[in-house]
Amino acid sequence: MIRSRLKNFDVILFLVTILIFTIGLAFLYSATYQLAQGFLLRQLLRFAFGVLIGIVIFKIDYQKWLELAYPLYGLNLVILVLVLILGEHRMGAQRWISWGNIGFQPAEFSKLVIILVLTRYLGERPAQGRGLLSKELLLCFLLTGIPFILIVQQPDLGTALTLIPILFAVLYIWGASLKTLLLILGTGIFASPIFWHLLKDYQKRRILVFINPNMDPLGAGYTIIQSKIAIGSGGLLGKGWLSGTQSQLNFLPERHTDFIFSVVGEEWGFLGALLLLLLYGILIWRAFAIAQATSSLSGRLLAAGIIVLIAFQVIVNIAMTMGVMPVVGLPLPLISHGGSALLTFLVALAMLLNIGMNRSIL
Amino acid sequence: MHLKFLRRIIFGCFVLLALSLLRLQIIQGPYFLQLSQNNRIKFVNLAAGRGIIYDRFGKVLANTRSCFNLAIIPQQTKDVQKLIEQISPHLGLSQDELLANFKRNLLAPFIPVVIAQDLPKEKAILLECKEAEIPGLLIQVVPLRDYPYAQSLGHILGYLGRTREKELTQSKDYGLRRQDLVGRSGMEETFDDYLRGEPGGMQVEVNSRGYQVKLLGSKQPQSGGELVLTIWAELQELVDDLLAEEIGACIVLNPQNGEVLSLVSKPSFDPNLFIAALNGKQPESRRVQRLLNSQEAVLLNRAISGMYPPGSIFKIVTACAALENEKITTKTSFFCPGSLRLGGRDFLCWKLDGHGNEDIFSGIRHSCNVFFYNSGLALGADKLTLYAHKFGFGSFTGIELPYQAQGLVPSKAWKLKTYREKWYDGETANFSIGQGYLLATPLQVARMVSAVANGGNLIQPHLVKKIAQQELVVSRKDLGLKKETIKAIKTGMRQVIQTSDGTGHKASIASIEWAGKTATAQAASGVAHGWFVGFYPVEQPEVLVLVFLEHGGSGGEAPARIAKSIMQYVIEQHRGER
Incomplete structure (x- = not known):
């Protein structure tokens, strides 16, 4: 029994996670060693804490978490409301809740909670030729929409946006027809001018600057321009670890958080950036393998949600550092400095490993 | 089935990312590398002092002394108006004047903008002490031409002027630059190349705020060559006084060997005026304009x-x-x-x-x-x-x-x-x-x-x-x-x-x-x-x-x-x- 369970443990996924984190640490050091000490230690402590939590999660059958999905969802909504009332302002947004010295961003955990609640709800209702506007579809949009609006209010556009592909992916894997989903997506895009008015000024500016970074080269466009210069100047082999002039001479803002990929691109060049992309690719490839090996619908849905959670952030983050997508403020999974996000990813990966372990049971 | 499709979409995005990387780092790599070099490497010019000119007895006729200029580095200054307010009382210049100088001389955010030139030494030291508390303030020490005998040697020494656009294109190969001063008339013109010297420079690595991080290389400026003239400065002054308001010329020379002891043309001009005018001093600029347009042909060496x-x-x-x-x-x-x-x-x-x-x-x-x-x-x-x-x-x-x-x-x-x-x-x-x-x-x-x-x-x-x-x-x-x-x-x-x-x-x-x-x-x-x-x-x-x-x-x-x-x-x- 133990032996067969060990056989199911996805070693590659586990090792790749460790490897990505280790590379991340190296670049976190490169990005911060001149600023202040302690970034590295803090991130390591968070990782250790995350791994501990991850072990607990891994030990508990994911079905238990699905059973707790509704209460967790309720609790999450309460916390999101509390953030809006009590939350701490940092960098122009109200995203944080502090407990002593430790602050966290509830929105990060919301992503996982929403995946859980969608999985729980849809997992009990196999899709079988349902119509365009089935009850399930509407309810799923409602379940996602409430936290979405609360998160947009903070505002945390990046996190809110992550919820959309998660919702669509989970619905698609559940069995909703592509036509239906595309129709809804199309309607949403068509209605997006309405959302434009809901955006804060700085978010509007970011999108405008994405379209033309030179519009505001010293303001919002500065980061994009400097990030492109950093990555582009890395060339094939890069300038060497700790030797990136863009990052070391402080031309690149936010380089230890959202723009850490620019440091990788500058210091390790095309080959290094490609290596990192490849590692993420392996991670996602293994995650898909787990999803496919699972015979239970809810396991598959949960795995798909987690895959999209990670993949979307990798893609959007890297794309924005290269200036091919607007700057929406999403961290690079496992690498960007920041506790809440790291913990969320580790928990999600632990859950994924657990799904992988349980495939032979059913 | 659905999972495979989702996987295809995600890996498709990854391929697009890889292609974007390829474009940015390999195809456009050299371009961005150049941009990053421009970001980090700045060239700081070090002006060379012009060569000193002596009379036959070793009296200095044309000198190069250190002059203190007050400059503002735009990118390090949050509020230029406020900075000018702060320093204006120390300079004895009006805020409007300083602001006008700033606007006139502004070139690029990282190039210091000179707003007051040739400050008295005491003021320069006082302001230098304030450099730390007023970010963006800079006291530059630059060589300045000085003619102790003023108008009595104006026609012999000539004066200095800015390089003209035509000369820049003609003598690009000789390293003449826009800011350089060149001799106009007199010895300053005849021996311009010899007197000018070789300007130096420093290649400096700077950070995003423009502060120097590392000195990559430097070339010390080479002062211009020295010249000893046959002129007898005291005699020259006397002759200049004797001719006073006359219009004419006087030559004293050694008829055996042709050494000119004194050569005066009246009316004469003070070459220091041109230096002051170049330094943006208004009354001097107006006087130079009058000289250039005078009916008496002041600049003609009769x-x-x-x-x-x-x-x-x-x-x-x-x-x-x-x-x-x-x-x-x-x-x-x-x-x-x-x-x-x-x-x-x-x-x-x-x-x-x-x-x-x-x-x-x-x-x-x-x-x-x-x-x-x-x-x-x-x-x-x-x-x-x-x-x-x-x-x-x-x-x-x-x-x-x-x-x-x-x-x-x-x-x-x-x-x-x-x-x-x-x-x-x-x-x-x-x-x-x-x-x-x-x-x-x-x-x-x-x-x-x-x-x-x-x-x-x-x-x-x-x-x-x-x-x-x-x-x-x-x-x-x-x-x-x-x-x-x-x-x-x-x-x-x-x-x-x-x-x-x-x-x-x-x-x-x-x-x-x-x-x-x-x-x-x-x-x-x-x-x-x-x-x-x-x-x-x-x-x-x-x-x-x-x-x-x-x-x-x-x-x-x-x-x-x-x-x-x-x-x-x-x-x-x-x-x-x-």
Whole structure:
């Protein structure tokens, strides 16, 4: 029994996670060693804490978490409301809740909670030729929409946006027809001018600057321009670890958080950036393998949600550092400095490993 | 089925990311690498000081001193208005003025903008202490040209100006840059390359705030070469004072070797004005504008660029030619009734009741026109032309100053070519007394007289004594004149000063004997030009003084008196030295 369970443990996924984190640490050091000490230690402590939590999660059958999905969802909504009332302002947004010295961003955990609640709800209702506007579809949009609006209010556009592909992916894997989903997506895009008015000024500016970074080269466009210069100047082999002039001479803002990929691109060049992309690719490839090996619908849905959670952030983050997508403020999974996000990813990966372990049971 | 499709979408995105990376890092890599280099590497110019110019006794004529400029680095300054408010009381300049300077000089955010130049040292130190508390403030130390003798040496030294657009393109290969100052007129122009030196620079790695992180490389500026002039600064000042408000020129030189001790052209200008104007000082800028547009042609160096009829001083050439060609001897005399009738016209002597019988000595002494009309007519125009050329008229003197005039020596051929008309005897008569078409610069006249004074050698007047630590040897050309010719002319010239009826008697100095010649040359219009030239000692002269006053009237009056004062000073100083 133990032996067969060990056989199911996805070693590659586990090792790749460790490897990505280790590379991340190296670049976190490169990005911060001149600023202040302690970034590295803090991130390591968070990782250790995350791994501990991850072990607990891994030990508990994911079905238990699905059973707790509704209460967790309720609790999450309460916390999101509390953030809006009590939350701490940092960098122009109200995203944080502090407990002593430790602050966290509830929105990060919301992503996982929403995946859980969608999985729980849809997992009990196999899709079988349902119509365009089935009850399930509407309810799923409602379940996602409430936290979405609360998160947009903070505002945390990046996190809110992550919820959309998660919702669509989970619905698609559940069995909703592509036509239906595309129709809804199309309607949403068509209605997006309405959302434009809901955006804060700085978010509007970011999108405008994405379209033309030179519009505001010293303001919002500065980061994009400097990030492109950093990555582009890395060339094939890069300038060497700790030797990136863009990052070391402080031309690149936010380089230890959202723009850490620019440091990788500058210091390790095309080959290094490609290596990192490849590692993420392996991670996602293994995650898909787990999803496919699972015979239970809810396991598959949960795995798909987690895959999209990670993949979307990798893609959007890297794309924005290269200036091919607007700057929406999403961290690079496992690498960007920041506790809440790291913990969320580790928990999600632990859950994924657990799904992988349980495939032979059913 | 659905999972595979989702996987395809995600990996499709990954491929797109990889392609974007390929484009950004490989295809556009060199471009972004250049941008990142531009970000981090800044070039800081280090100006080279221009070479110092000394007079013959080691007095500094053109100096390079350190000057303190106040600059603002735009990218380090949050609020320029506020910074200017803070520093304005220390500078004694109005905020509006400082702000205007800032706007005028702003080039790029990382290039310091100079808003006040040449601050007094105490203020500069005071403000330098504030650099730390006022970010963006910078006290620059730059070399600045300084001319201690101000306007008395303006024409010799010249002045500095900004590089012109045309020069930039022409001399790109020589490393001339937009900010560079180049010599305009005078020694500053002639020896511009030599004096300018080699500017240096520092390649500096800067961070995002423009602060220096690392020095990548530096090249120390190379100061320009030094120049020792033949000029005697104190004498130059004295001459400048003596001429005061006059319009004219004065040259003091050594007739043996051509060393110019003093060369003054009036009106003169202070080259320091141009420096101040370049530094953005408003009153000076306006004065420079007035100088450039002045009616009196202040910037014209009359000693080398002004062309005037030499008048009676040219009689020396006529006498020389006539004696050399044996058209006259020391025994020859002509009767002067006050005029000479020629081709139906009366050619007047300046003394209308006539000089009576005049020989070469009294002819020179009295500056009798009729004697020289006759001598000239005996010679013919061709010989006069030949001898004028021989004595250096009509050709550059070789002095190291730009914008020299060549003068004009007429000839029969020249007249035919220019006026399509034959040469008349009357023109020969005029030619022989230095009038008519003949035009010369004061320096050409001084050179001609020097040749007689030193026994028949045409010298090359020059201003440079030492360049690149090398003493300069300047040759002179033996004209092959007979000793008797020289002796006769010198005798006449001594009488000009030493005898009571000499035209230059007002230049006589009690204790010494010297020789000279006056001229009162008719100008095209207005009062005649006054000339006086004299040298001392008569036998082996060491000093020659030439005074020229534009429309200054009789040469025996003001010019003679000024020349006397100069000669007295030179002799006194000479004795003092012994």
